[in-house]
Amino acid sequence: MSARLLLIDDDARLIAMIGDYLRGNGYEVETAGSLAEGRERLRHGVWDALLLDLMLPDGDGLDLTRELRADPRLRRLPLLMLTARGEPLDRVLGLELGADDYLPKPFEPRELLARVKALLRRASPDQAETDVLRFGRLEVDLAARQARIDGKACDLTSPQFELLVVLAQSAGRVLTRDQIMDALKGHPLEAFDRSIDVHVSRIRACIEDDPKNPQRVLTVRGAGYLFARKQDADR
Helix, strand or coil, X not given: CCCEEEEECCCHHHHHHHHHHHHHCXXXXXXXXXXXXXXXXXXXXCCCEEXXXXXXXXXXXXXXXXXXXXXXXXXXXXXXXXXXXXXXXXXXXXXXXXXXXXXXXXXXXXXXXXXXXXXXHHHXXXXXXXXXXXXXXXXXXXXXXXXXXXXXXXXXXXXXXXHHHHHHCCCCCEECHHHHHXXXXXXXXXXXXXXXXXXXXXXXXXXXXCCCCCCCEEEECCCEEEECCCCHHHC
């Protein structure tokens, strides 16, 4: 699955240029023109990195940075700060508040791309390790597109595997149905428009010891689903 980037900036020409350039290099990009719109997208989406302008019409990007680093769900979201402010103090403050990198405007698209790649590499420093997600006896092999229990392959359809990956990559976080649907955009999952719950039930039938008493994919009433971070012997 392509990395999903959220770009928050009020410069319409800039976000159109950046968005097109990053999409052309294989990323999924969505944009917001204000802090309010950005907060809404952060609340309802699942993102791999955030590109945030420091100066926005309804507030300061530093305020949002503080909020993100205080939010258990988003505190580890890789953050690249963009700004026309050239003062070293702004850069230092942004980094101290939790930004992972800082790029002053104007910048070359190639430099932005290089920084985004580096940001995502640091978030997943060892690709060999992240090719297989391990949760106790359960393995989710991203390269082979296969889930295994005790080394034995689970009989999942492609849409079910995609859903399992979304859940597993957000282990320990509650995902709403809207967030799951958003993360699955662009994939051949037309079946998802009716009921994610049906697919979760089928996944449980494959990976749970007792599907009626699930320990891996948990239902959080009124919220969504939680994929358990610790399972089996990991407990």
